[in-house]
Amino acid sequence: MSSASAIGNDVIRAGYLPGLDASEVEWEFLKFERGLEQLTVAVPTLTQAQTIALTRRVRTAPMRYLAPMPVTQIISVIDAAIHLFLDRQGPYRKQLESALPIITGYDPEMIRLALTAYLKTFRGPELARFVTEDLPNPLILDRFVPALKGGYVKAYGPTILVHVWAGNVPALPLWSFVCGLLVKAGNIGKLPSAEPLFAGLFAQAVAEVEPELADCFSILWWKGGDDRVATNLYESSDVVLAYGGNSVLTQIAERVPLTTRYLPFGHKISFSVIAAQALDSDKSWRLAHAAEFDVGNYDQHGCYSPQLIYVERGGKVSPREFSNYLAHELEAFATRYPRRTLSIEEARDVAAWWHKQELSSLADSSNALLGTVGASWNVV
Numbered sequence: 001m002s003s004a005s006a007i008g009n010d011v012i013r014a015g016y017l018p019g020l021d022a023s024e025v026e027w028e029f030l031k032f033e034r035g036l037e038q039l040t041v042a043v044p045t046l047t048q049a050q051t052i053a054l055t056r057r058v059r060t061a062p063m064r065y066l067a068p069m070p071v072t073q074i075i076s077v078i079d080a081a082i083h084l085f086l087d088r089q090g091p092y093r094k095q096l097e098s099a100l101p102i103i104t105g106y107d108p109e110m111i112r113l114a115l116t117a118y119l120k121t122f123r124g125p126e127l128a129r130f131v132t133e134d135l136p137n138p139l140i141l142d143r144f145v146p147a148l149k150g151g152y153v154k155a156y157g158p159t160i161l162v163h164v165w166a167g168n169v170p171a172l173p174l175w176s177f178v179c180g181l182l183v184k185a186g187n188i189g190k191l192p193s194a195e196p197l198f199a200g201l202f203a204q205a206v207a208e209v210e211p212e213l214a215d216c217f218s219i220l221w222w223k224g225g226d227d228r229v230a231t232n233l234y235e236s237s238d239v240v241l242a243y244g245g246n247s248v249l250t251q252i253a254e255r256v257p258l259t260t261r262y263l264p265f266g267h268k269i270s271f272s273v274i275a276a277q278a279l280d281s282d283k284s285w286r287l288a289h290a291a292e293f294d295v296g297n298y299d300q301h302g303c304y305s306p307q308l309i310y311v312e313r314g315g316k317v318s319p320r321e322f323s324n325y326l327a328h329e330l331e332a333f334a335t336r337y338p339r340r341t342l343s344i345e346e347a348r349d350v351a352a353w354w355h356k357q358e359l360s361s362l363a364d365s366s367n368a369l370l371g372t373v374g375a376s377w378n379v380v
Helices: 048-064 071-086 091-104 108-122 124-134 174-182 198-209 227-236 246-255 283-300 319-336 344-363
Strands: 002-006 011-017 026-034 037-045 160-164 186-190 217-220 239-243 261-265 270-274 306-311
Touching (some): 037 091, 048 217, 048 227, 071 198, 091 108, 091 198, 108 124, 160 174, 174 186, 174 198, 227 246, 239 246, 246 261, 283 319, 306 319
Parallel strands (some): 186 217, 239 261
Antiparallel strands (some): 011 217, 026 037
16 A cells, blocks of 8 residues: 655655556655755556556445445544644654645744644534534434425435645645545545545555554546546546636636536635724724734635735724734744745745835825835735
């Protein structure tokens, strides 16, 4: 079985391939660096025959192991796997904390804190709440239960659920992977090239906690635009779930057969609203601190990182004063958690944005641009 593991001091093998020997798989090497630190992640490139064999294994195993397993037991397995990742002295967490800063470029301390908070979302009580909120009766995943309108009903997950993940935020694949397990689907995930480590490690942890589930999922990788592997998987799946930009989602839609359900999830833009009642001398600083964390976490790349904050007039603290509070908090945040190094394209876009906002503030005195050119934060 091939899974995420270290194969050298600075090379990590990613993915999770039940039934395949690593020596029989070709690997492509993705190189990452952060300052003077370098890391290479080896990702699997499968042949058509290997892809077909893996898909068959993942299709049949859930019927034997996941289907008869009570959803409460599945929750317990996931909870135990999450516990392995929350243990900072354990091998999984140590590998993540050492590798993710190099892979993503994000500050190590930011990753440590955000990863802990994120993982706690998937503990047992929270997972039970997920199921209860989405289904009228969680037992509907285990057996036939009485329906409100008479008769009996049972919920079935897809036989094969293919995930195409984005990698802008570490550990992002956890959401759909966990949900796929809860509905007892056979899960096949595509590693994001931007962060190819977490999903394979989590699959390995689940298999470690409950070996019977070891063949119920697989974590692969293929180059974007590789029709050979993608087409085989899409044609063999019941549902394809994909994250990414509009162009990527459109390309996937063109390859997914009409008989396969396609669930695309594009980029989200979030904003915050602060009411006048909350803007007093005591609460305003706390609100600015909370807003600073939401904005600065993962360099404003998260789905819930606000790109815009609406501040209501009429409070004891004006919107302009609150902007100054936020600027102060962002300055402190940037000192503690330095922003990752921008690519040439990103730096160019930031410079163009700054120039536009500077001209706007000069033309209209009601527009203020806080922060300096080239700083890792600005407030308009």
